[in-house]
Amino acid sequence: MKRITLADGTGGEKMMKLIKQYVLKNLNSNAKNIDVGLSDLDDSAVVNGIVFTTDSHTVKPLFFPGGDIGSLAVAGTVNDIAVMGVSPCALSSAFVIEEGFPVDDYEKILLSMKKTSKYAGVPIVTGDTKVVEKNVVEKIIINTSGIGMRSRTLDENIKEVKRYRRFDEKWIKDSNLRDGDKIIVSGSVGNHGIAVLSFREGYGYESEIKSDIKPLNKMIEKILKVGGVVSMKDPTRGGLANTLNEFAEKSKTGIMVDEEKIPIKEGVKSACEMLGIDPLEIGNEGKVVIGVVREKAEEVLKALRKTEEGKNAEIIGEATKNVNGVVMKTVVGGRRIVETPIGDPVPRIC
Amino acid sequence: MKRITLADGTGGEKMMKLIKQYVLKNLNSNAKNIDVGLSDLDDSAVVNGIVFTTDSHTVKPLFFPGGDIGSLAVAGTVNDIAVMGVSPCALSSAFVIEEGFPVDDYEKILLSMKKTSKYAGVPIVTGDTKVVEKNVVEKIIINTSGIGMRSRTLDENIKEVKRYRRFDEKWIKDSNLRDGDKIIVSGSVGNHGIAVLSFREGYGYESEIKSDIKPLNKMIEKILKVGGVVSMKDPTRGGLANTLNEFAEKSKTGIMVDEEKIPIKEGVKSACEMLGIDPLEIGNEGKVVIGVVREKAEEVLKALRKTEEGKNAEIIGEATKNVNGVVMKTVVGGRRIVETPIGDPVPRIC
Numbered sequence: 001m002k003r004i005t006l007a008d009g010t011g012g013e014k015m016m017k018l019i020k021q022y023v024l025k026n027l028n029s030n031a032k033n034i035d036v037g038l039s040d041l042d043d044s045a046v047v048n049g050i051v052f053t054t055d056s057h058t059v060k061p062l063f064f065p066g067g068d069i070g071s072l073a074v075a076g077t078v079n080d081i082a083v084m085g086v087s088p089c090a091l092s093s094a095f096v097i098e099e100g101f102p103v104d105d106y107e108k109i110l111l112s113m114k115k116t117s118k119y120a121g122v123p124i125v126t127g128d129t130k131v132v133e134k135n136v137v138e139k140i141i142i143n144t145s146g147i148g149m150r151s152r153t154l155d156e157n158i159k160e161v162k163r164y165r166r167f168d169e170k171w172i173k174d175s176n177l178r179d180g181d182k183i184i185v186s187g188s189v190g191n192h193g194i195a196v197l198s199f200r201e202g203y204g205y206e207s208e209i210k211s212d213i214k215p216l217n218k219m220i221e222k223i224l225k226v227g228g229v230v231s232m233k234d235p236t237r238g239g240l241a242n243t244l245n246e247f248a249e250k251s252k253t254g255i256m257v258d259e260e261k262i263p264i265k266e267g268v269k270s271a272c273e274m275l276g277i278d279p280l281e282i283g284n285e286g287k288v289v290i291g292v293v294r295e296k297a298e299e300v301l302k303a304l305r306k307t308e309e310g311k312n313a314e315i316i317g318e319a320t321k322n323v324n325g326v327v328m329k330t331v332v333g334g335r336r337i338v339e340t341p342i343g344d345p346v347p348r349i350c
Numbered sequence: 351m352k353r354i355t356l357a358d359g360t361g362g363e364k365m366m367k368l369i370k371q372y373v374l375k376n377l378n379s380n381a382k383n384i385d386v387g388l389s390d391l392d393d394s395a396v397v398n399g400i401v402f403t404t405d406s407h408t409v410k411p412l413f414f415p416g417g418d419i420g421s422l423a424v425a426g427t428v429n430d431i432a433v434m435g436v437s438p439c440a441l442s443s444a445f446v447i448e449e450g451f452p453v454d455d456y457e458k459i460l461l462s463m464k465k466t467s468k469y470a471g472v473p474i475v476t477g478d479t480k481v482v483e484k485n486v487v488e489k490i491i492i493n494t495s496g497i498g499m500r501s502r503t504l505d506e507n508i509k510e511v512k513r514y515r516r517f518d519e520k521w522i523k524d525s526n527l528r529d530g531d532k533i534i535v536s537g538s539v540g541n542h543g544i545a546v547l548s549f550r551e552g553y554g555y556e557s558e559i560k561s562d563i564k565p566l567n568k569m570i571e572k573i574l575k576v577g578g579v580v581s582m583k584d585p586t587r588g589g590l591a592n593t594l595n596e597f598a599e600k601s602k603t604g605i606m607v608d609e610e611k612i613p614i615k616e617g618v619k620s621a622c623e624m625l626g627i628d629p630l631e632i633g634n635e636g637k638v639v640i641g642v643v644r645e646k647a648e649e650v651l652k653a654l655r656k657t658e659e660g661k662n663a664e665i666i667g668e669a670t671k672n673v674n675g676v677v678m679k680t681v682v683g684g685r686r687i688v689e690t691p692i693g694d695p696v697p698r699i700c
Contacts, residue, residue: 002453009447009481019479022453026460029473033439037475045476047440047497050400054442054495055478058486089383090397092404094493097359103352103372110376123379125387126395128405129369131359132698136408138486143444145404145495147397348482 010344011237011283016041035171036084041246042174043080043233044148051088051148053080058141060348062105064199066192066211067285070112072350073144075215075285076236078120081148082217083232083288085157085172085224091117094128094143101139109140120215122146153224160227164293167230176230177251177319182297184290186219186304187212187312189240190268193282193346198271200348208267214286219309226303228296234288236350238341241280243289244326245340247319251291255326257317257338281341283349291319360694361587361633366391385521386434391596392524393430393583394498401438401498403430408491410698412455414549416542416561417635420462422700423494425565425635426586428470431498432567433582433638435507435522435574441467444478444493451489459490470565472496503574510577514643517580526580527601527669532647534640536569536654537562537662539590540618543632543696548621550698558617564636569659576653578646584638586700588691591630593639594676595690597669601641605676607667607688631691633699641669 008018019041028038035046044053057073067075074091081088093113097106117124124144154172161167169176191212198205216234223229231251235243240262248255264279272279286309292300297315304310317328326338358368369391378388385396394403407423417425424441431438443463447456467474474494504522511517519526541562548555566584573579581601585593590612598605614629622629636659642650647665654660667678676688 004447004449004451004453004456004481006449006481006483009479015479019477022457022460023477023479026457026464027443027467027474027477029467029475031473034473034475037473038477045440045442047473047475048499050440050497052440052442052495052497053476054444054493056444056446056480056491056493058446058480058482060486090395090400090402092395092402092495093377094404094406094495096406096408096491097354099354099356101354103354106354107372107376110372114376117377117379123381123384123387123397124377125379125384125397126403127369127373127377127388129359129365129373130406130408131354131356132408132488133356135485136410136488137491138482141406141446141487141491143404143406143493143495145402145442145444145493147400147402147497149398 007343011242012341012343014342044084046171049150051081051084051086053077054145056141056143057350058348059350061200062139064196064211065206066195067213068109068112069142070109071116071213072285073142074113074116075213076350077144077146078122078215078217079234081146082220083234085154086148087151088122088146088148088217090125091122091144091146092126093124096130096132096137096141098137098139099131099133116215120217153221157224157227157229161230161293164295172229172232174231174233174246175250177247177253177291179253179319179321180294181230181291181319182294182315183255183317184292184301184313184315186288186310188263188265189284189287190264190279190282192285193349194268194271196349197346205267205271212284212286214309216288216309219307222307223300223303226300228293228300229290231291232288236283236285237344239281239283241338241341244338247291248326253319254321254323255317256320256323257328259328259330261314261316263312263314277345280338281345357693361592362691362693364692394434396521399500401431401434401436403427404495406491406493407700408698409700411550412489414546414561415556416545417563418459418462419492420459421466421563422635423492424463424466425563426700427494427496428472428565428567429584431496432570433584435504436498437501438472438496438498438567440475441472441494441496442476443474446480446482446487446491448487448489449481449483466565470567503571507574507577507579511580511643514645522579522582524581524583524596525600527597527603527641529603529669529671530644531580531641531669532644532665533667534642534651534663534665536638536660538613538615539634539637540614540629540632542635543699544618544621546699547696555617555621562634562636564659566638566659569657572657573650573653576650578643578650579640581641582638586633587694589631589633591688591691594688597641598676603669604671604673605667606670606673607678609678609680611664611666613662613664627695630688631695
């Protein structure tokens, strides 16, 4: 009998295969009111002009340096909406709780959700609570779904794109990159995954490295006001490597990035070296990768760096027909292909 | 240390207490763009005019007579939106799957979701897939969230209400019942809970009793076209007893129902007698309880009975100031108070 394996659910190549083979085959719809649907495999869907997304959170442990399952659930869903270029307007939260779960921890999680929701300015408006017997779930699972609506900021951002090149899209999508667009990352990568992993396994890096969990909707609003943004994605499961490959594949363009420019903290670097993990494959929860028309790249970078969340932003590369897939110019002057992660080097971080 | 118990998650009085004490205290928002929010404790929220709801499904077993976790997840969320009086327009689905789950069962569930989604005419537009280690979840958990939008049918239904009495509400809510409104149930109660329980425990009633899982949006559309509907709720966890008490409490009115009129199948009756369960406390997945202005009750009933899902509909009682809470005229001529279930007589049915 064929069985689902851990690798099938990691955000990498194997998961894409599972989703294409089973989920899309059965559930995809081409209804006319769906602007962005299942088969776009983007961060959110767009139906009747409403941006709509969902995520179930199974992070282990529940509390870790820099965050917990509550802040993760709220920020993760806010960010999946915000990267579509729209304002998140409401969240749902559905809890599945194991019988015997400490009420104190439950309240700590709710407080953290409250705080994160206030910071983002996005209320939780509906919910569901199920309590199940021992061992039916490990402690607690939280699903957050969310909706967002188009604002004038997005229209103005697109108008600005059109000043520089042809652009027929209504939404910020992974597939919108074109030759010459610049790629920006809003800050250092790898922090979240390493913080959770190190804390869980007792490696000791967590004194130095904390999760970057943060709702990014306000930061994103600021860069959309500058204009020229065509694609955005938060590099969660599968990390920067996965995001760049999704951009390249869906946009049918190559991407060239410069290793020297990719911000990675020293602590993350040494943890990755010790553990034999590629920092580009590690999930983040407070970063965004941005595709922007060349002419606006410096201006967007400047706006990002003025924000707390984006102060370490860098232009790391560009879309180019000169390469196939994602290629990185290494620090020592060579070139290496950045592949879509097959599995997940750091499981259960979201 | 205080711990969460099974009874805290059952849809009854204890769950309401947990939600009020912890969820509402931390997460409730009074933002102006929220027409129906967390504190309304209704089936869905309404924010910026969009109806939004969520449910996580932990039913055991995954496959049972009349349905499975897939049809349940789709129909349940469609119904939570439809009972707000609006058209469901899209669903999300988020899977948490235990490593080793058979691919055949996974595909069977997806096929069932596809079939139910097609029947309802509501596409699944966005999703999430997480695979976790053995024993982190029992087999599979599915969250479905959904959105719906106001249609002219709802406006016309409300116009019809206003022909007969004062009505200042924009939405179909649990709190809209007034003295004299009639209560209709769309068919026999208790089938879903008894079918799942009996199959799970091997009681043998499932040959006779099948789950009533069904998306009700098309049936509801038909009765809204008749007009005069003020409140609707699908009596899932906590059953008819819970729904009637929620109506009464939120609407600040008494409700009087007639036992003789409540449709219950013989097989459900005998199972309930043997198991010592009140059929009014058992969850349903294809029924709706409707509050309608007196003058339109017969017409709504007639429209219901013309549909396959509503062919056994009955007017079971009315809202009345003459009683406190929910009171039932029994078959033998007495009166008994129908209380909000404290716990859940049949756990893990949704």
